[in-house]
Amino acid sequence: MGDMTTFNIDSGYFEGLVRxxxxxILRRNDYHNLVECETLDDLKLHLQGTDYGPLLxxxxxxxxxxxxxxxxxxxxxxxxxxxxxxxxxxxxxxxxYMTYGYMIDNIILLITGTLRNRPIAELLPRCHPLGxxxxxxxxxxxxxxAELFNAVMVDTPLAPFFSECxxxxxxxxxxxxxxxxxxxxxxxxxxFYAFCKKLGGTTADVMCPILAFEADRRAITITINSxxxxxxxxxxxxxxxxxxxxxxxxxxxLKNAEDRExxxxxxxxxxxxxxxxxxxxxxxxxxxxxxxxxxxxxxxLMLSFEQQFHFxxxxxxxxxxxxxxxxIVWIAExxxxxxxxxxxxxxxxx
Amino acid sequence: xxxxxxxxxxxxxxDKISDYEQLLKELCTIIQDGxxxxxxxxxxxGYSAINSTYLPEPGVHExxxxxxxxxxxxxxxxxxxxxxxxxxGVRKRKKGGCEDKKKSGDEKSExxxxxxxxxKLAEDPLNWFGLMAPTSLVQAQTRFKSAIERIVEISxxxxxxxxxxSDFETLTKDLQKKCDVKPDETNED
Numbered sequence: 001m002g003d004m005t006t007f008n009i010d011s012g013y014f015e016g017l018v019r020x021x022x023x024x025i026l027r028r029n030d031y032h033n034l035v036e037c038e039t040l041d042d043l044k045l046h047l048q049g050t051d052y053g054p055l056l057x058x059x060x061x062x063x064x065x066x067x068x069x070x071x072x073x074x075x076x077x078x079x080x081x082x083x084x085x086x087x088x089x090x091x092x093x094x095x096x097y098m099t100y101g102y103m104i105d106n107i108i109l110l111i112t113g114t115l116r117n118r119p120i121a122e123l124l125p126r127c128h129p130l131g132x133x134x135x136x137x138x139x140x141x142x143x144x145x146a147e148l149f150n151a152v153m154v155d156t157p158l159a160p161f162f163s164e165c166x167x168x169x170x171x172x173x174x175x176x177x178x179x180x181x182x183x184x185x186x187x188x189x190x191x192f193y194a195f196c197k198k199l200g201g202t203t204a205d206v207m208c209p210i211l212a213f214e215a216d217r218r219a220i221t222i223t224i225n226s227x228x229x230x231x232x233x234x235x236x237x238x239x240x241x242x243x244x245x246x247x248x249x250x251x252x253x254l255k256n257a258e259d260r261e262x263x264x265x266x267x268x269x270x271x272x273x274x275x276x277x278x279x280x281x282x283x284x285x286x287x288x289x290x291x292x293x294x295x296x297x298x299x300x301l302m303l304s305f306e307q308q309f310h311f312x313x314x315x316x317x318x319x320x321x322x323x324x325x326x327x328i329v330w331i332a333e334x335x336x337x338x339x340x341x342x343x344x345x346x347x348x349x350x
Numbered sequence: 351x352x353x354x355x356x357x358x359x360x361x362x363x364x365d366k367i368s369d370y371e372q373l374l375k376e377l378c379t380i381i382q383d384g385x386x387x388x389x390x391x392x393x394x395x396g397y398s399a400i401n402s403t404y405l406p407e408p409g410v411h412e413x414x415x416x417x418x419x420x421x422x423x424x425x426x427x428x429x430x431x432x433x434x435x436x437x438x439g440v441r442k443r444k445k446g447g448c449e450d451k452k453k454s455g456d457e458k459s460e461x462x463x464x465x466x467x468x469x470k471l472a473e474d475p476l477n478w479f480g481l482m483a484p485t486s487l488v489q490a491q492t493r494f495k496s497a498i499e500r501i502v503e504i505s506x507x508x509x510x511x512x513x514x515x516s517d518f519e520t521l522t523k524d525l526q527k528k529c530d531v532k533p534d535e536t537n538e539d
Contacts, residue, residue: 066397069397105396105398105399106398109398109403112403112404112480113403116403116404116405116406116407116410116411117407117410117411118403122403123403126398126401126403127398128398177480178480178481178482181480182482221482222482224485225481225482225483225484226481226482228476228481228483228488229481229482231481282489288390288394288485288486289485290394290484290485290486326393329392329393330389330390330393333386333389333392333393334386334389337382337385337386337389339382339385339386341386342386342390345390
């Protein structure tokens with residue numbers, strides 16, 4: 001009741017805006033047209049007939065796929081920033097939470113680039129614009145997570161997520177960067193979940209299942225990808241976010257899993273993930289597990305628009321636009337490489 | 351002995367040409383698949399996770415080869431994979447922090463300290479993109495590895511084909527010479 005009567009005072013305009021943006025998301029017909037293109041210039045022409053309009057008009061031929069990706073990202077950032085610059089609390093904090101994931105990715109990118117002796121001027125343009133913050137350029141001076149926290153991160157919004165990493169005196173090498181990335185993301189996800197729960201109402205009803213799914217996705221992906229590494233089981237368990245459906249029993253089983261088949265058996269025990277592995281395989285017509293996760297995520301995000309007066313629509317819009325960007329870039333790659341065998345391996349939204 | 355060009359010689363050459371073309375087609379397909387899987391890895395993780403930032407720089411990073419090419423006496427190539435040194439590459443996390451760092455520093459010889467050392471990266475190129483590489487990236491690596499094996503096969507087959515063609519030409523020339531000599535002999539009779 002409270003949401004219905006008070007939501008529109010501060011956030012009604014922005015919900016309307018986001019629903020307008022959502023109606024511009026590409027339909028199946030648009031994807032059919034894009035798939036039929038022979039060159040990237042054809043793709044550019046067909047995109048002009050969609051909500052994107054003259055997105056690529058200022059980019060001369062021949063186009064490259066990276067340019068298309070950059071322009072799509074700029075459009076998303078423009079729309080997001082337009083909302084963020086005008087909204088008030090608590091929507092402002094909610095939108096800020098959405099940017100913390102990108103900040104973590106940018107930090108990891110810069111640390112890895114510094115390990116590779118890349119100049120900071122080359123690395124900064126590769127950072128995601130939604131994850132920009134003032135102290136980003138100074139990250140390269142840190143040699144360990146503790147130094148990174150004390151010298152750079154202590155005054156940033158990500159400071160609370162560093163609590164588990166600050167005691168770590170190990171140098172920032174490839175293993176530790178991966179552990180740092182996953183620990184930061186775990187803390188961020190748990191904190192975001194707690195924030196949504198605290199907001200309560202329809203926002204909590206919509207966002208908590210979405211974030212729980214994200215937590216479980218990360219746990220399953222970390223488990224499968226860790227089979228190739230020397231990570232200890234206790235270290236792996238410390239990387240699992242604890243706000244998912246799999247917590248606590250499922251995570252215990254995942255920690256002790258030895259191969260992909262065992263992970264499959266564990267997932268089949270939990271209702272929402274029972275059908276996750278249907279159609280997953282290594283054959284030419286099979287889907288990958290990542291594709292199934294994307295499909296499930298799209299379904300949940302689309303359902304969030306069925307309810308009104310909650311912040312979940314903002315999160316859903318950004319994630320759906322990201323999926324759309326991935327789809328367009330995938331189609332562009334298949335066209336550029338003249339390999340259309342798997343051009344239909346995108347995930348349609350409508 | 352009279353040189354004889356038999357059908358078998360001809361078929362041998364034609365078979366090798368056919369095998370050569372087949373291997374070239376397979377190589378193109380494998381490399382195409384590798385690139386599309388690389389694009390799929392970018393689809394899964396984003397451009398920021400899979401790009402040239404993570405590649406090593408020659409001269410700055412010590413790059414360990416994963417395969418070695420041997421050349422035999424008869425100019426035939428063979429590929430051997432290099433087993434990664436279990437002590438190098440991605441290190442296990444140190445427990446105990448600063449004390450362990452000091453100990454490892456003392457153990458370095460004076461010579462090693464004087465030489466400007468290149469940064470050693472993980473030996474498996476998959477680990478350059480983070481330790482949790484997605485399935486598509488692993489599959490892309492497998493494709494590119496089989497592409498290298500195909501290239502070695504193609505090079506060896508090309509050598510054999512050139513040798514067979516050279517033998518075939520020699521036989522044909524000898525036969526031609528014999529044919530040219532024979533009319534003179536019949537005239538004398």
